[in-house]
Amino acid sequence: MSRIRRIRIERHLRALGTTIAVLNVVVFSGCAGWTERMKFPPDVRPIREKRMQAAFDSFEENRNSAQYRAARTFFRQGNYNVCHSQLDSLLSRCPDHRAANLLMIDLLLEERKCDEALQRAQSLADTLPDDPDVAHVLAIVYDVSGDEERALETFEHAAALAINGQSSGRQRQLRTGEKAGDALTEASECFDRGEYDEAFRRIKPVLDAPSASPAAHLLAGRILTAQGDAVQAIYHYELASGHLQSVDEPEVGVASSGNARRR
Numbered sequence: 001m002s003r004i005r006r007i008r009i010e011r012h013l014r015a016l017g018t019t020i021a022v023l024n025v026v027v028f029s030g031c032a033g034w035t036e037r038m039k040f041p042p043d044v045r046p047i048r049e050k051r052m053q054a055a056f057d058s059f060e061e062n063r064n065s066a067q068y069r070a071a072r073t074f075f076r077q078g079n080y081n082v083c084h085s086q087l088d089s090l091l092s093r094c095p096d097h098r099a100a101n102l103l104m105i106d107l108l109l110e111e112r113k114c115d116e117a118l119q120r121a122q123s124l125a126d127t128l129p130d131d132p133d134v135a136h137v138l139a140i141v142y143d144v145s146g147d148e149e150r151a152l153e154t155f156e157h158a159a160a161l162a163i164n165g166q167s168s169g170r171q172r173q174l175r176t177g178e179k180a181g182d183a184l185t186e187a188s189e190c191f192d193r194g195e196y197d198e199a200f201r202r203i204k205p206v207l208d209a210p211s212a213s214p215a216a217h218l219l220a221g222r223i224l225t226a227q228g229d230a231v232q233a234i235y236h237y238e239l240a241s242g243h244l245q246s247v248d249e250p251e252v253g254v255a256s257s258g259n260a261r262r263r
Helices: 003-037 045-076 080-093 098-110 114-127 132-145 148-166 178-192 196-208 214-227 230-241 257-262
Strands: none
Touching (some): 045 098, 098 114, 132 148, 148 214, 178 214
16 A cells, blocks of 8 residues: 555544544534433322322221211111121221220120220220210210219219310300309309308309300219219219210210110
8 A cells, every 4th residue: 555545544534533523522412402401201100109098098088987887877776786897897997996986885885895895995095085075985984884983083074174175076165154153153162162052052043044154064063973962963064065965866976874874
């Protein structure tokens, strides 16, 4: 190969290399720009999983509500075996279901299983110490079990919780008039001094009024407890807590203790 031809070939190769380098720069810089401009869709798996979980939670909630309503219907119809089966199923999935636990306690009382009802009620009261309905149903269990002292204490506690505004929404909001308020104060002072007969005499006109306040019924319950009249004391405690307001359509889980005592 001649020297001139070799020089020409070398020049062509150098030119070709330069062209390739320039093309590389143009192509790869263009790709980088295209990549920056192109917005790839995000990973949709977390969104899909979140939606699936929400759908599952909604299904479970609806399922629990439907099964609870069925159990309540069977309870009211006196079909206790089917009711028990429904509640067992529901509580196995959702052991913290408040209404189902309250209904189960009522059911156990109907089945004369006082020991089991007491155990469940005490456990629920430990879990929900500020719930007046739970305290009330525990008081009923004590009453049915024959533990009058604890029953009275717990009925009073349930009424106090309800009056303090920690009820589940059934507590009546009643105002005490000025005159009734004075009588209530005087009765309370008599009670503190141990003058129970005089205390009840002063509070009786307030109790006879159609708009007697929960606080008046609570004090009456305390006075009657001190006088040893447990039945009337519990009656006023239940009026104070609002549990005797729905006689025709009682709340499930807060059965009347009067019915409980008749068993």
